[in-house]
Each structure stands twice: as structure tokens, then as C-alpha cells.
Amino acid sequence: MPHRTVQHDEVETVKVPDRLRDLCEAYDQTREDMVPGTARTRKMTAIFEEMKTQAPLAQASLREFKVHESAGFRLAAIAILQVFPSKDDLKWLAKCLDPNVEKPFVGYHAAVALAQAVRSLSMSDCSLLHSEVARALALAKLNPDDPPRIQTLEYALKELAVKCSTKKGQRDGDPDHLSNRRRIAER
Template sequence: MEGGSTASKQMTQVIKIFLSSPADVIAEQQAVLALAEEINDVIAFLSPDLNVRLEVLRYQDNVYPDAGRPQDVVDRQMPKDFDIYLGIMWMRCGTPTMDDPSGTIHEFRQAMKRREATGRPIVMFYFSDEAPSSLPRTTEAISQLAGVMKFRDELSLIGLTMSYPDRASFRERVRGGLLRAVADVQHRPSAVRVDSPDTEASALEVPASIAELARSYDEVRDTMRPGAERTRKMTAIFSDMMSQAPVAIKALERLKTSRSAGERLAAVALLRAFPQEAEINWLADRLDPDVETPFVGYQAATSLAQAVRSLPVEADANLGRTIDKAMALAKRNPNDPPRIHMLEQARQELLVKRRVSDA
């Protein structure tokens, strides 16, 4: 018995990451491979007792030439038991398949089908906002970019999209999301400790980087006309806020109570990066159209959805009540369907989570 126990402790948990993207983001693919190796080295050096190793799956490495349509070959040979799906897009949507606009979109939808049935994999998708050196001029290039934009709009409705400004920043932007996903696979709480409101830490000044992003949000909202371009800029600011979460999390209380909509948005971003059961009721209150703008309310809904994915099953009953409250508040403005749709997605994910935990 003792020998078997020791052997089980020494077994390494392999967390498989399915990397899915068209061919124009090879540099980002290489960044994910390097980041996975870096995380493996850090774990081996600092926490060898975790016995965890990341393994990246790509068709370039895990698929060999075989008879059949290219996507059918990939589907047949790629492992189906991956824990994390990580998608990336920039200017190209990818090569069409028999049933989807591209292989990447096909792989995303297959991952979502399995997630809806089993609760896994964790799904993340990153879109590049880097400007191309020249605008697309051919019919094929324009069609590819149109496919990316349509798919991005589709994913924005379910809160699974993140953006990065350029290739140089991609590695650091994806690092936080990947670490969060690894913690969720292991059902571990966040490694970042958040001090309670009555501690000295809560009185910390808002980091300059967050304050500047909050000012940028307030300026964009006040000076730009409503529309797709303003929403794109505000979404990019929200992504930047999330990337600053580790250095800003101790200022959460100050951000939550700020008179600045930008600083309250930053608090929402921190809770997307580091979900906390104690804060989900505050997030629900952001859905009140008399309290926050639709954009802040929508991002609060995405943070509630992330709480469903990240918090333990013991929080499910509280999450259910909170989502019901948020939905009632959101429906006060029926002319803003994205918030309501996002909450419906969170509710659906909670049902799947409960079904899987009861199985």
C-alpha cells in the first residue's frame, strides 16, 4: 500500500494545450511553445512536488501525412483529451473545411462541443490588433479578414475573446491567461492573495499603469461616437487592464469604489483575471443600467462567466443566485442584448459544470 501511494505521488500530470491557428501567426505559436517550456522549468525548479508538466499539441508536431481531406486527417490523429484549447487569429481566418469557414474555426467548435458535454477543455481565444504593413488588396485576403472579423464578433457574444496589441506583447499577454487556465485545470485557487478591505494593503494607491488605462477609457468613452471603433478601443483597454492585474489586485477596493468609470472597469478586469466569490455580488450590481454603462456591464458579465469557470463547485449555488440577480438587472435595458446573452452563456456553463460534478 505504501509503495503504491508513493508511486502515485510521483506520477506527473500532463496538462495538454491544443494550439489552433492559421498560418499567419507562426511567431505567436512559437511564443506559446517557449512559454510552456518556461513554465515547465519554473515548476520543476520552484515546485517540483506539483508534478505538473505542460504539453503543447499542434498539427505540425502531432499529425503525420495520411490519406483523406487535411482537416479529417487532423481530426483523426490529434489527441482528443486536451485540457486547454488556445486559439489565435490575426489577418487570416484559415483554409475552409467541408463544414466550417476554416480549420481553426472547426477546431474551436469541436472543442466547444466537447466542453458543453463534459465541462472541458478550458477555451481561450486571442485576436491580434497589430496593424498590417499593407492593407489586404486581393479578393482572397479581403475574404480572409472578413472571416476573422465575423468570427471575432461571434466569440465576443460568449466572452471568450482576448486581444493583444502586437506580436511583441503577445507572450506576456497570454502568460496570465495560460497560468489561470492551468490553475483551473488543477482546481487550484489563484496564487495571488487579496487582502481584506480593513487591511493596510487595501489603501494602496492605484498603480500608475492602471490609472492611465482608466483615464484612457474615460477619454475614449467621452470623446468618440458610439460604434464599432469605440468598442474596439475600449475592449483593447480592458485587455490591457487584465494584463496589469497581478500588480493592481491589492488596489481592488479603491478601484471598486472610485467615481471614475474607468477605474471601476479596472476592478472588473481584475476580477476577470482573479475571480473571487466574495466579489460576485458587486459584479452583478454592474449590470444595473442606472449604475453602469452597457460596456462596463457587459465586461462584468464576462467576469461572472469566468467566475463560473474558475471558482470551486462549492460556490455554484451562490453563483446561480448571483447570475439570476444580474439577469434581472440587465433586463431593465432590453435594448442591450449582448449583456443578456453573456449572462445566458454564464448560466449555461454553470448548468454544465453542475452536471459534470454530479456525474
């Protein structure tokens, strides 16, 4: 697949697949040209889904995309993180829920990426996951007129509670775990 070189002042030069560059530009153009509504959301969603198919080819560009001035490139970073969750990028994803930083469409997909991280990352990351998903939820609530972002994050916190509560009972030497064992043995 042909590549073009993309440069940014703060980041070294990286190769971006032409198809992904086109999708980033198509997202930006769609936001600019279409009036808000169902048709625009549907088109932006189709672009985002196609971005996810390009994620394996674009992982090396993640750092560049995260700091890009174009919302389309930042959305591509989120697409990569939905496909390949990374604990190193949780803080950045949470920040994307700030309505003063990103538009609701980008924020929603950042919320989905955080929910995917909850499902995919190790139980040893529970503390970091909890703090960043909770921070993202607080930021999402700054725009109460967009319930899908809020609901996605609330559900992610519920999933995280289940995932991380299992961890507590499985640790050797955990007093709750030992007392449960004793109760079972006494029956």
C-alpha cells in the same frame, strides 16, 4: 514600476501602478471624447485588454477601484476579477449589470467576469454563483437593446447547470447517484 498614491474617503490609501491609472483615465476620456459607435467600442476594448495585463500588479487596489467614482477605475476592478475571479465579489459584479448603475460596456465586461467565475470557482460555490448570475441576468434584461450582455449571462447559467449537475451525481449517498450505480451493476 513607479506608483502614485490614490486616496478615497471610504478606503485606505493604496498604491496604483502608473500604467493602470493612465488606462483608467484613458477609458474615461475616450467615453467623453468619442461618439458612440464601433470605433469607440474598439478603442475602449483595447484599453480594457491592456487593463487585464496590469491585473497581477493591481490586485491590492481592487477594493479601491470598486468604489471609485470613475468608471475607468471600476472597469479596472472588473479586469482584475476577469483574471482573478473571487466569490467575494460576485454580488458587486452582478450589480454592475444594472443599467442604472453602469453603462453597457462596463456591464458586458462584468458579465464576462461572472462567466469566468462560473468556470473558475469551486463547485461548492454553485448556489452563490447561480443566485448572482441569475440576478445579473434579470438586471441585464432591464436593457433589452443590449443582447451581448444577456447572451453572455444566459450561457454562463447553462455552463453553471452543467457544472453543478455533475456535483449532484458525484456525492456519496445521493439517491440518484446510488440508483444509477444499481442500474449499472444490474446490467
